[in-house]
Amino acid sequence: MKVSLKSKEEIARIKEAGEILADCHKRISELITPGITTLEIDAFVEKYLADRGATPEQKGYRGFPFATCASVNEVVCHGFPNNKKLREGDIVTIDLVVNKKGWLADSAWTYPVGKISSEAKRLMEVTEQALYAGIAQAVPGNRIGDIGYAVGRCAEEANMGIVKALIGHGIGRKMHEAPDVPNFGRAHSGMIIKTGMVFTIEPIFTLGDIGAVLWDNDGWTIRSADGTLGAHFEHTLAVLEDGPVILTK
Template sequence: MKVNLKSNEDIARIRESGSILSDCHKEIAKRIGPGITTLEIDSWVENFLALRGATPEQKGYRGYPFATCASVNDVVCHGFPTDRKLQNGDIVTIDIVVNKNGWLADSGWSYRIGEVSPEAERLLKVTEKALYAGIAQALPGKRIGDIGHAVSKVAKGAGVGIVKPLIGHGIGRYMHEAPDVPNFGRARTGMILESGMVITIEPIFTLGDTGAVQWDDDGWGVRSADGSLGAHYEHTLAITDNGPVILTT
């Protein structure tokens, strides 16, 4: 599993894509709410990226037909945008990969629709906390297992489930590069992290404590097996001698 280390110039190009993606998520946060559909969000995202000279990388990837993944409630990842109007209390994750001049950045974010239940709020906060716990371990000389261990420790402490089949990954010229970055693992095990690696960290948790999932008939949507809510937070980051640098903020 060969890792393509990125130069400072490469990282700057990924950061450009990441900045567009960050701006996109900021605008989604202003627009998303009860009454809007994820298809409307999807169309808006594609137009927003075009105005910034960028494209949605996942559109056409292995036949995927949309600019975004839009995962509502018990759909934890890779959901298709639909014409269903979002309702008060929903959770929706919008996941986008931006391509600007051949360099990619990836970020998914879970949004509250109106006022969500206390349990939904707890899941969202725990999942976002786990993202930053993982990022804190993304240091030269640490190991992949240190990231996964930090993420899983937050989940286990809160009694929520880890969706183990879905993982972070390297990114750069391609959406999925080495190394794999699981949301579980043993500390001080796995590949050694090096300056110049660019990866995504993306905890995906469920309120149900098993984290078990099943795939929808469309072959894309991933749904919690027990019907419980899911949440997903993701940043693209560079590992540098000065620590982790988030490229999608």
């Protein structure tokens, strides 16, 4: 698949969606307390986006029925929102894609529910650090492998698992475009990063060092195979002449 290089005007359109998404995440962070359900969060997101003239791109994508993916504890990705109340000590990832006038932005964030364990906190910190380590490599002339290598090293040094089945991706008018952006790789390998590329970087790590996952029967929900906690942090970014700019910050 050919990479679509975006103009400054197109990047500005994606940034408009990204700013809505970033503010939505800020509101979500204020909502997450013990006792709230992920279905309540999902309903909030749908109304919030409608009020901003935007839509949740996930809803209806290949039959996905919700505005958000809500993944709790050992669910690492694509969890269905439900009526189960979040409990003190849980961690929950809310992942959403915003469509504003046909242009898309994508961001996931893992949140603590009340006071969490030191292990869970460390998992979240390492995964978020890996996101920014990857973003720092997204400069013209580097290669996609440089991003994966930087992300993967963070997990390896912390003895955490990399969920290799799930990767970052190009984005623009479609949710998934070229290039693929894995969370592991060899430095100085892969596609050359060029000005105008827009893609997501989204490390997903587990407390267990295997990183293997299992799919539920619903065809969407993905859990760590060893039952350990998973965390997921994601930004959409654009590559400009002087380096990366986060569009969902």
